[in-house]
Amino acid sequence: xxxxxxxxxxxxxxxxxxxxxxxxxxxxxxxxxxxxxxxxxxxxxxxxxxxxxxxxxxxxxxxxxxxxxxxxxxxxxxxxxxxxxxxxxxxxxxxxxxxxxxxxxxxxxxxxxxxxxxxxxxxxxxxxxxxxxxxxxxxxxxxxxxxxxxxxxxxxxxxxxxxxxxxxxxxxxxxxxxxxxxxxxxxxxxxxxxxxxxxxxxxxxxxxxxxxxxxxxxxxxxxxxxxxxxxxxxxxxxxxxxxxxxxxxxxxxxxxxxxxxxxxxxxxxxxxxxxxxxxxxxxxxxxxxxxxxxxxxxxxxxxxxxxxxxxxxxxxxxxxxxxxxxxxxxxxxxxxxxxxxxxxxxxxxxxxxxxxxxxxxxxxxxxxxxxxxxxxxxxxxxxxxxxxxxxxxxxxxxxxxxxxxxxxxxxxxxxxxxxxxxxxxxxxxxxxxxxxxxxxxxxxxxxxxxxxxxxxxxxxxxxxxxxxxxxxxxxxxxxxxxxxxxxxxxxxxxxxxxxxxxxxxxxxxxxxxxxxxxxxxxxxxxxxxxxxxxxxxxxxxxxxxxxxxxxxxxxxxxxxxxxxxxxxxxxxxxxxxxxxxxxxxxxxxxxxxxxxxxxxxxxxxxxxxxxxxxxxxxxxxxxxxxxxxxxxxxxxxxxxxxxxxxxxxxxxxxxxxxxxxxxxxxxxxxxxxxxxxxxxxxxxxxxxxxxxxxxxxxxxxxxxxxxxxxxxxxxxxxxxxxxxxxxxxxxxxxxxxxxxxxxxxxxxxxxxxxxxxxxxxxxxxxxxxxxxxxxxxxxxxxxxxxxxxxxxxxxxxxxxxxxxxxxxxxxxxxxxxxxxxxxxxxxxxxxxxxxxxxxxxxxxxxxxxxxxxxxxxxxxxxxxxxxxxxxxxxxxxxxxxxxxxxxxxxxxxxxxxxxxxx
Ligand SMILES: *[C@@H]1O[C@H](CO)[C@@H](O)[C@H](O)[C@H]1NC(C)=O
Ligand SMILES: *[C@@H]1O[C@H](CO)[C@@H](O)[C@H](O)[C@H]1NC(C)=O
Ligand SMILES: *[C@@H]1O[C@H](CO)[C@@H](O)[C@H](O)[C@H]1NC(C)=O
Ligand SMILES: *[C@@H]1O[C@H](CO)[C@@H](O)[C@H](O)[C@H]1NC(C)=O
Ligand SMILES: *[C@@H]1O[C@H](CO)[C@@H](O)[C@H](O)[C@H]1NC(C)=O
Ligand SMILES: *[C@@H]1O[C@H](CO)[C@@H](O)[C@H](O)[C@H]1NC(C)=O
Ligand SMILES: *[C@@H]1O[C@H](CO)[C@@H](O)[C@H](O)[C@H]1NC(C)=O
Ligand SMILES: *[C@@H]1O[C@H](CO)[C@@H](O)[C@H](O)[C@H]1NC(C)=O
Numbered sequence: 001x002x003x004x005x006x007x008x009x010x011x012x013x014x015x016x017x018x019x020x021x022x023x024x025x026x027x028x029x030x031x032x033x034x035x036x037x038x039x040x041x042x043x044x045x046x047x048x049x050x051x052x053x054x055x056x057x058x059x060x061x062x063x064x065x066x067x068x069x070x071x072x073x074x075x076x077x078x079x080x081x082x083x084x085x086x087x088x089x090x091x092x093x094x095x096x097x098x099x100x101x102x103x104x105x106x107x108x109x110x111x112x113x114x115x116x117x118x119x120x121x122x123x124x125x126x127x128x129x130x131x132x133x134x135x136x137x138x139x140x141x142x143x144x145x146x147x148x149x150x151x152x153x154x155x156x157x158x159x160x161x162x163x164x165x166x167x168x169x170x171x172x173x174x175x176x177x178x179x180x181x182x183x184x185x186x187x188x189x190x191x192x193x194x195x196x197x198x199x200x201x202x203x204x205x206x207x208x209x210x211x212x213x214x215x216x217x218x219x220x221x222x223x224x225x226x227x228x229x230x231x232x233x234x235x236x237x238x239x240x241x242x243x244x245x246x247x248x249x250x251x252x253x254x255x256x257x258x259x260x261x262x263x264x265x266x267x268x269x270x271x272x273x274x275x276x277x278x279x280x281x282x283x284x285x286x287x288x289x290x291x292x293x294x295x296x297x298x299x300x301x302x303x304x305x306x307x308x309x310x311x312x313x314x315x316x317x318x319x320x321x322x323x324x325x326x327x328x329x330x331x332x333x334x335x336x337x338x339x340x341x342x343x344x345x346x347x348x349x350x351x352x353x354x355x356x357x358x359x360x361x362x363x364x365x366x367x368x369x370x371x372x373x374x375x376x377x378x379x380x381x382x383x384x385x386x387x388x389x390x391x392x393x394x395x396x397x398x399x400x401x402x403x404x405x406x407x408x409x410x411x412x413x414x415x416x417x418x419x420x421x422x423x424x425x426x427x428x429x430x431x432x433x434x435x436x437x438x439x440x441x442x443x444x445x446x447x448x449x450x451x452x453x454x455x456x457x458x459x460x461x462x463x464x465x466x467x468x469x470x471x472x473x474x475x476x477x478x479x480x481x482x483x484x485x486x487x488x489x490x491x492x493x494x495x496x497x498x499x500x501x502x503x504x505x506x507x508x509x510x511x512x513x514x515x516x517x518x519x520x521x522x523x524x525x526x527x528x529x530x531x532x533x534x535x536x537x538x539x540x541x542x543x544x545x546x547x548x549x550x551x552x553x554x555x556x557x558x559x560x561x562x563x564x565x566x567x568x569x570x571x572x573x574x575x576x577x578x579x580x581x582x583x584x585x586x587x588x589x590x591x592x593x594x595x596x597x598x599x600x601x602x603x604x605x606x607x608x609x610x611x612x613x614x615x616x617x618x619x620x621x622x623x624x625x626x627x628x629x630x631x632x633x634x635x636x637x638x639x640x641x642x643x644x645x646x647x648x649x650x651x652x653x654x655x656x657x658x659x660x661x662x663x664x665x666x667x668x669x670x671x672x673x674x675x676x677x678x679x680x681x682x683x684x685x686x687x688x689x690x691x692x693x694x695x696x697x698x699x700x701x702x703x704x705x706x707x708x709x710x711x712x713x714x715x716x717x718x719x720x721x722x723x724x725x726x727x728x729x730x731x732x733x734x735x736x737x738x739x740x741x742x743x744x745x746x747x748x749x750x751x752x753x754x755x756x757x758x759x760x761x762x763x764x765x766x767x768x769x770x771x772x773x774x775x776x777x778x779x780x781x782x783x784x785x786x787x788x789x790x791x792x793x794x795x796x797x798x799x800x801x802x803x804x805x806x807x808x809x810x811x812x813x814x815x816x817x818x819x820x821x822x823x824x825x826x827x828x829x830x831x832x833x834x835x836x837x838x839x840x841x842x843x844x845x846x847x848x849x850x851x852x853x854x855x856x857x858x859x860x861x862x863x864x865x866x867x868x869x870x871x872x873x874x875x876x877x878x879x880x881x882x883x884x885x886x887x888x889x890x891x892x893x894x895x896x897x898x899x900x901x902x
Contacts, residue, residue, distance in 0.1 A: 027063065029235075032156060035061035037126035037147030038071060048077040048111040050120070054087065054148070057126050064154035064503035071150055073127075078107035080116045081258035081270055083131060087150065088251045095250045095532040097225050100409075101540060102568045105274050118218070118258040131256045133216065140211070140218045141256060146242070150252075153497055154504045157252055158244040161232070162213065165241050166701045168689075169209035169600040170230050172202040172565070177592035177689060177704035179209075181241050184232040187507045190535050190564050192444035192516060194579045195614065196586065200509035203442055203578050204565035205535040206601040209243075210259070210267050214696055217264040219257035219271050225535040225566060226250040227506045227513060248502045249532055264692045265684055271602060272683025276571030278604050279546070280680045283810030284356055285435065285559040285574075285605070286635070286669055287316020287781045288662060290648075291358075294641030295323055296469040297337040302346055302478035304647055305355070311649035313658050314666070314779045317356040318346075319437065319638070324359065328399035328464040329366045331375045331424040333431070336471040340430070342478070347432050349479045354782035356434035358559070359425075363441045363541050364403035367395060375420055379406065384413040386522040386530070394522035396445035401458040405443055405518050408540035409533070410525035414547055421548035435559030436545050438573075441538035442517055442564045449515040450500075499531045538564020542573040556811050561634065565603055574605025574634050582612020582643065587625050588719045592704045594632055598687040604679055607632030611646045611654075613639050620721065620758055622646055623657035627761035628717045630661035631709040633672065633686060657759040664738070664763065666777035666784050668713065674772070674806040675710045686710060693766065694731040697748065703729060712769040712794075713738070716762040725754040726762065734767030734797040736850050741881045743767070743851040745797060765850070768796035770803030770823040770830075775845050785810065788845035789892060793825050795851055801825040807892075808838050819892065825849075830898040844888045847898055852877065852884040854902060862897040863890050 036058030043052040052073045060067030072090040077083055084107070088094060113119070118140065122129040127148060131141040139160075146158035161167070167179045170186040174196045179186070187201040196202055207228070208221040222228075226249035234241045245252075255274055259267030272278075290308065295301050301320055308315035324343070326332035333340055347357045365385070368376045379385055385404035386394040393404045406413050424430050446461055447454045499521050500514055513531070514520040520531045530537075542562045549558040560573040569575065577593045580586045590608035597606040610629035611622040617639070626648055629635050639646050648658035675686040685692070688708040690700035706716045706728055714735065716728035732748030739760070744751075753762055765771065771792040778784035795801045802824045808815035821834030830847065861873035875886040886898055 031061070032063065032149060033146060035063065035067070035147045035149050037128075038150075039125035040073070040122065040127050043124075048107070048113055050075040054127055061149070063149065063151065065151035068150045068152070075120050076107055077111040077113045077116050077120075078105065079111060079273070080108075081118065081266075082273070083116070083118060083120050083256040085120070085129075085254045085256065086251060087148070089150065095226070095528065096253060097223055097250075097536070098409075098528070101536050101566075102223070102275065116258075118256060133258070133261070135261070136215065138215055141220060146244075153248050153502045155247040155250070155252055156245065158242055161211070161241040161243055163241055165232075165243075166212040166691075167209050167232060167243070168212070169206060169596065171206050171596045171601065172204040173200075173596075174198045174202065174586075174589045174593060176702075177595050178702045179232060181232050182234055185507055186230045186232075187228070187509070188230070188535065189227040189506055189508045189513065190442035190517070190538060191508065191510050192440065192442050193509070196578055196580050196589075197509070198589070201507070203563045204538060204569070204575070206565070206567050206596075208271060208567060208600065210264070210600055212264060212691060212695065212701060214698065216259055216261035217267045217695065218259040219267040221255040221257070221271065221274060221567065222247075223253040223255065223567070224250045226532055227508070227534070229506050246504060246506070248504050248506060249497075262695065264695050268599060268602070268685045269683040271600075275568040275602055277681065277683045278570045278602055278676070278679050279572050280557055280676060280813070281559050281574065281605050282557045283669075283673060283785070284316055284781045286633070286665075286672065287356075288314055288658075289317045289319060289358070289634070289636035290315055291319030291321060291636055291638040292641075292645070293321040293323065293639070295320060296467075297472040298339065298342040298346060299472045299476050299478060305346070305350065306480055307647065307649050309779075311655050312779075313648050313655060314662055314777070315355065316781055317358055317434070318350060319358045319360075319636070321360050322362070322399055323641075325400075329368075329373065329375075330362055330364075330400075331420050334467075336474070337467065339474065343431055345478065351432070354780040357432070358435040358437050358561075359431060359433050360437045360439055361545070362398065362439055363406055363443055363537070364396060364398035364400070364445075365406065366400035367393070367402040367404050376404070378419070379404070379416055382412045382416050383525070384410045384416050386518060386524065388519070388522055394519050395451070395454045396443070396518050397447035397451070397454045397457050397461070397463065398440060398445060399464060401463045402454045403445075405522075406541070406544075407524050408537070408544055409528060414544050417544045418548040418551045421545075421552060425552060427552075435561070436549050438538075438541055438545050438560065438562045441541045441562060443537050445517050447516070449512050451514075451519065497531070499529060536566050538562055539566040539569045539572075542569055546572045555813055557813055559605070561605070565601070567601070570597075570601065570603035570605070575603050576634065576636065576638075577606065577608040579613045579640070580609055582615045582617035582621060582639070582646075584621060584719070584721050586612060587621060587628065588705055588717075590628070590632075591707060595687055595689050595704070595707055598633060599685040599689060599692065602683060604676065604686040605634050607634035607636055609636065609638040611637055611639065612643075614643060616644045617646050619651040619653055622648075622651065623654045623758045624718055624761075626654055626658040627661040627759075628715070630658075630665040630761075631713070631715045633676075635665070653758050660759050661761060663777040666781070667773045667775075668709070668771070669781065669784060670772050670774065670789075670805060670807065671713075672710050674804050677806040678804070690729070690731060697731050699729060699748070700731060708766070712766040712771070714764040714766060716764070718756050718761070724756050724758070725752065726756055727752045728762060730764070734795070734851070736765040736767065736794050738763040738765055741848075741850055741883050743882060765792070765794045767794055767851070768801050769794050770801045770825060772803065772805035772821075772823070781810075785840070786842060788843040790845055791823065791847045793823075793830060793847060793849045795825055795849075799826070799828075805834075807840055821892075828900040828902065830900075832895050832897075834895065836893045840892050842892060844890055844892050844896065846888055847886045849884040849886070849900070851882055852900075853879075853882050855879070856884065856900045856902050858901045859884070859886055860899045860901075861886060861888060862899075863888075864894045
């Protein structure tokens with residue numbers, strides 16, 4: 001004990017000397033493990049709930065503050081598959097993530113702990129606990145010999161892990177999808193993380209992990225928004241792996257999810273029960289989005305729209321970054337560079353051509369007292385900006401210069417935000433956006449720590465910058481002379497806390513907690529302090545922005561894309577992966593990024609900046625990335641103002657690559673839309689790592705360069721520069737090469753492909769699925785919805801397949817009519833069964849059966865119980881591709897069957 005404390009003190013002294021150190025005080029693990037822990041008293045079980053007191057079991061070790069003497073433990077079996085465990089300090093009101101931000105799931109009334117699939121057990125003295133699978137007694141989580149530490153600004157809880165544990169989650173990060181179990185620290189503290197460096201804390205925070213074993217997959221959520229380091233390492237004792245939470249506030253609020261012994265999708269669904277299932281997005285939002293920072297004026301914006309059209313590349317949505325603003329002030333446009341009438345003309349043009357428009361809105365409101373700037377004046381009158389402890393407005397420094405930050409906890413802030421959106425984004429007089437893009441909401445501040453004089457720093461940093469390009473003439477004809485806008489149709493009060501410099505320093509890559517963000521001592525209207533709520537800011541802005549957008553078009557879904565997220569954000573908004581670099585590494589790392597968001601965190605509307613945000617892309621990288629990006633759920637090309645332009649039409653190879661991949665993406669659009677609908681219903685992920693589909697195959701556990709788009713389209717991009725070959729893993733089973741449609745029976749192993757040109761991406765269909773494809777792509781999603789369906793039946797080796805199709809109007813939050821079809825194939829018989837409430841007005845043109853080696857004797861098509869003649873439904877067998885193409889030519893409005901006789 002004593003010597004341990006001495007060791008610790010020495011290190012702390014060192015850290016104080018090196019006062020700019022951004023790293024946590026390193027503590028010899030033996031010091032922490034020598035803490036006394038707690039002992040259990042007054043344990044009481046009542047039905048599905050156990051409560052107990054935890055008393056400090058000896059002299060406190062007081063590592064980062066005084067150990068709390070008495071804690072309260074509460075364990076509840078909330079469902080058969082979920083245990084909720086909370087450890088709090090009953091003597092004081094400590095911060096917890098407010099229900100208003102993340103409503104807690106309800107517990108079932110009737111859970112019998114004996115029949116639950118996971119089980120809580122504990123030892124009394126010292127207190128430790130395990131969570132295990134009831135059926136097999138396999139231990140999933142065990143605090144073992146690691147004492148619990150609970151101090152005002154330091155909480156530690158640590159679990160043993162199996163050797164070579166497969167841990168996924170604990171983001172946002174650009175580390176490998178499967179986290180290394182050696183020497184890994186995951187820091188959770190929202191940060192404007194330019195270049196998204198690996199091994200650091202990034203924009204958002206998801207304190208959840210899934211752990212996968214061949215015996216099952218389970219999940220653990222620590223519901224905390226406080227700053228924390230989670231450490232995974234193998235050095236405690238010989239070979240033993242551990243995961244350790246080091247948290248600087250709040251309480252220990254854990255959810256343990258049983259997942260399943262066989263299907264990894266279950267743990268994702270169980271997590272969605274806590275954080276909410278993803279919001280549905282409009283059909284159009286799956287189209288191609290184009291953006292950049294550095295469109296200098298309205299002419300630039302209009303030209304990009306024209307050029308996409310001329311190049312024959314489908315552009316669904318045009319975006320504009322902060323360039324449009326007057327001196328970078330939100331809710332303004334530059335009167336000369338982006339005049340409102342010209343911007344309205346562009347938006348009207350887009351809407352008239354079934355295209356869409358999105359603009360960026362930042363949270364920071366420029367601090368402009370007495371200058372007649374409405375957004376500041378109205379917010380000040382309403383008192384809705386973050387305040388310092390002395391009641392003055394908390395100031396930061398962002399693009400427009402000195403700023404204030406909306407306090408999303410203030411009950412008046414939603415109304416303020418909705419009103420600002422209503423005015424600025426007015427369809428009648430303003431910019432009628434179709435979606436919202438929210439950035440800088442960590443919240444980011446450029447004010448260098450300590451932010452004593454933001455006004456002086458605004459001058460040294462040159463904020464806001466002046467424009468460096470000449471103004472466009474006010475009357476340049478744009479959009480090919482198109483001029484008919486009229487055609488437009490449509491806390492806690494904890495005292496004694498050192499908030500600015502807590503004793504345990506998390507490994508925030510920005511340095512001190514308050515560095516380059518809003519001051520962490522600033523307070524919300526309800527008394528909560530930014531120290532506790534910092535990690536929630538982006539998600540709270542997301543919710544307020546979505547509500548503001550829904551108020552503009554009641555009853556209609558919207559698209560809001562945010563940079564910062566917290567657990568639960570996906571129930572409201574989508575996310576782009578932030579300011580990446582145009583490098584091959586970041587191109588491949590984006591796969592882990594989208595998988596983590598879509599599969600683990602329930603934020604499926606996700607994509608990285610295609611071709612890279614910062615630094616100059618190359619033709620080859622951009623071509624490869626355009627094709628990978630076609631299999632991101634959210635597909636957007638975006639880059640910064642110092643890099644070369646990278647719209648897909650800039651190079652012939654990139655244009656061709658984009659066209660090829662977009663044709664496939666659009667043909668698969670109803671398939672992915674159906675997957676999103678399913679995700680919205682129950683949390684089934686829209687993207688899957690390989691191990692989700694092959695949970696028994698250990699080779700798949702570490703794969704992060706391939707994934708499934710939806711349940712069954714395997715995406716295996718070429719990942720190396722100057723290469724036209726790639727090696728991909730095909731698990732054991734039946735696949736079909738999408739390019740040739742030929743079946744492949746994989747024994748489970750690597751496959752090498754060569755001659756993969758810069759305009760091709762390897763794609764395989766997993767056997768066993770029925771895909772509702774459109775017969776062709778289109779220039780807009782509106783046009784796409786008029787294309788007939790071509791159903792593709794890709795049977796497993798045993799000759800079976802199934803799939804789903806969901807269609808609605810593509811925009812209503814609660815569509816009055818829907819079409820929901822289940823498609824099955826078995827014993828040579830294909831059937832659709834469903835309800836056809838939403839009239840698509842399009843045909844099922846044909847059904848293409850894959851893997852049909854021998855021409856069948858006969859094929860019979862039945863529509864609504866009536867047999868069709870051969871003349872009405874001819875079939876073509878192609879021996880070389882082993883396909884059978886059956887013409888149907890019937891409205892997608894009733895059940896059909898196809899019987900194949902060999
Ligand atoms: C719970 O743990 C105790 C030892 O701490 C052990 O004796 C007991 O068998 C365990 N119960 C179950 C159901 O695992
Ligand atoms: C992991 O353990 C090694 C050896 O004790 C140590 O050097 C390293 O700092 C540890 N890493 C973390 C993240 O705790
Ligand atoms: C652990 O990781 C840190 C940070 O990346 C590194 O500096 C250190 O050398 C690593 N230690 C070991 C033992 O691998
Ligand atoms: C935040 O405000 C406190 C006063 O409440 C001040 O001491 C501290 O330096 C400020 N921090 C930053 C990052 O500006
Ligand atoms: C912008 O230009 C004005 C007028 O020339 C000047 O006063 C101001 O300092 C300039 N701002 C920056 C950031 O350069
Ligand atoms: C990108 O290319 C432009 C134009 O060639 C050049 O001015 C700029 O320095 C390049 N940027 C980087 C980061 O290489
Ligand atoms: C790819 O080729 C280019 C042009 O020859 C060269 O500059 C670059 O270094 C090559 N990259 C790799 C990874 O070989
Ligand atoms: C299948 O037949 C339809 C006509 O019924 C045709 O339009 C379609 O291109 C064919 N598909 C293939 C893959 O040959």
